[in-house]
Amino acid sequence: MKMGCKTRKEAAITSHVFLELCEVKKYWDVEYHFNEILSSMYITAKKTKSSKTLTFIPISSFDGISIEEMKKYLILDQEHKSVHLAIVDSDLTSVYYQITDGIGDPTPESQEESIKDRRMKLDGDLRSNKKILEEAAMYGIPITINKK
Template identity: 30%
Template sequence: MEEERREDGVAEGEMKSCSVAGESGTLSNWMEKHPKYVELMALDVADCTQVYTAFLVYLDLLEARNWHDVACIGSEELQLIYLQGCERAGDTPQVVIPTPTHESLTHKRIREIMKHCCDQDSREDVVKMSIVLAIVESDFTVVYYKLTDGFVVPDPPDIVEDMDNRRWRKRKSRVC
């Protein structure tokens, strides 16, 4: 019986292999065997670079930043893997978009991602539509930028911070 192959040459039910360019064989083998990496590959909605980037951001969120309930979601419509999780236990889940540094995003693409990934039922006065863009450099550095739909009023300053500012202004006025 002949197997039916897709355009990328992978038979149905077979997982394609992604080797990470420039990485040592040990690191690449370790990553390719990691259960979450295998899960991301099985989503089959993105190319190897996106899967690799999503995996690095996933590890960074869990291991370095101690996020909670991080889930990997594949969007066939957007051809994108994104993550959803909470910065602290009990917080509202945030959408994180893993992006390699060489990938360009247009305003139109960002708007498409926001509309697709964010909860449209949330009340406008409670939560603005927002995503966290996780930009991954080739040396595994991850930089996070929060993007919102429109302006967001900042939180009021902490009382301690406000008192420190008052003390600083008093000292400054005495010196001058």
């Protein structure tokens, strides 16, 4: 709490992740820090004595987190542009997710391009099977076009 934790809950979750990294996962050089810009606690640790330092962000499974918030956490590791979310549930089950630079919401432009691509593919399939489709329609026969 003296480092800047806003709530006891945040301090407890950070302590749990810290102890899990030390005692259960046996990480090296485990240290906790407070980032004033993000106003949150984070932990750094190494998987082995000689490996690179990893950054862990402890959060509660009940706290919502947006993609924009995840992007902000990436400032904690400028060198690797990668951090680990340590999501802790009320029963102290922890799940770790690695996030890296480049994460983002699908933009409306990319969704529109995807729709156009599917329409073009469907149009191509219809054109290449035009004769079969016409004959089936004339005789009222249902058909299935196999995609190859």
